[in-house]
Amino acid sequence: MDQIRSYFNRFLALNDSEWADFVACCHKEPVPKKEFILRQGEVCDYIAFIGEGIFRFYYVQEGEEHVTAFFFPGDFVTNYRSFLRGNPSEHYIESLKPSVIYKIYKNDLLALYDRHKNFERLGRFIAENLYLTVAGRLDSFLHDSPENRYQELVQRNSKLLQEVPQYMLASYLGIKPETLSRIRARK
Template identity: 60%
Template sequence: MAAGLARYLASMEAIRQYFNQLVPLEDAEWQAFAACLTKRTVKRKEKILLLGQVCHEVCFIESGSFRFFHEREDGSEWVTAFFFAGDFVTNYRSVITNQPSSHHIEAMQDAVILSIQKADLFRLYLEFHALDRLGRRIAEGLYLTVAHRLDAFLYESPEERYEALLQRNSRLLNEVPQYMIASYLGVKPETLSRIRARR
């Protein structure tokens, strides 16, 4: 399995690059983190976290993609975020509060992930200043992302959100069905269809 090993090493390198952008890590700090990662495969439509479960892990996506979505009592689904190869995916809210997740996390394609358990993560935070700092930077990043998304919902029309998404991530439109894009934009599929028709 030389190809598998090569991809694994590439993933590890990708994670280290990602971290180094936020906080430069010494080898010992990095090794301690890397030693906690375990690899597994996930099938398309398989959920790695169910609504109602407490989330115990943070996953790096080596390949494949995921959607993070809420399911309402009436069965309707509302996508909060999409995650692709190179991203981390978790319900960090559930991880830090220990409360049941209000969202599902589901693979949109077959995927390979590297995960770290929250117990290990919290131990690393205590042990290494640099990793706690990294955790701060990551939490700050999550805050910026969700604050920006809130602003988009408060101050922009669905059409403006769609335009902004096009600018930011036109690739997304080819990779996920339009009804999930609509859901992410906070409108019904019919509405997105009409937005697209009148451009």
């Protein structure tokens, strides 16, 4: 839980009462390797903070998996569109190794927003940060070559390259595994 408080403090420090109310709403869950915490067609009614582990966010189109994100310890993981709209998810969220998450359900989060103004502000700051991350990824796909996207990935999170299968990395980069092999060989 200290990880979550440190994460929140990057945006806004909560007082002890606010923090205690948040902790009371959190549900610690162990997640085995290759376990889905969200499947396509399910409504995502939670936001989860990753204490341990790695998750991939992907969809399947014409029988082929397309990885759109990876999440690591210290990240929040959710299908935010499904969470906000209450619509079924078009994506899966799967653990890539044994993990521990801390879930807060939508109803509990909304109650925190009502009870503490700082939670509304904190939620906005986190949502804005998420938007900037997603916009940066979109910009990278529009303007950067696969090789440049790979270099950015190496600089941003070399741990990803060690713990994620090559075919998933290739999917995330929008290239075939053979192309990723060639890019790696040139480096």
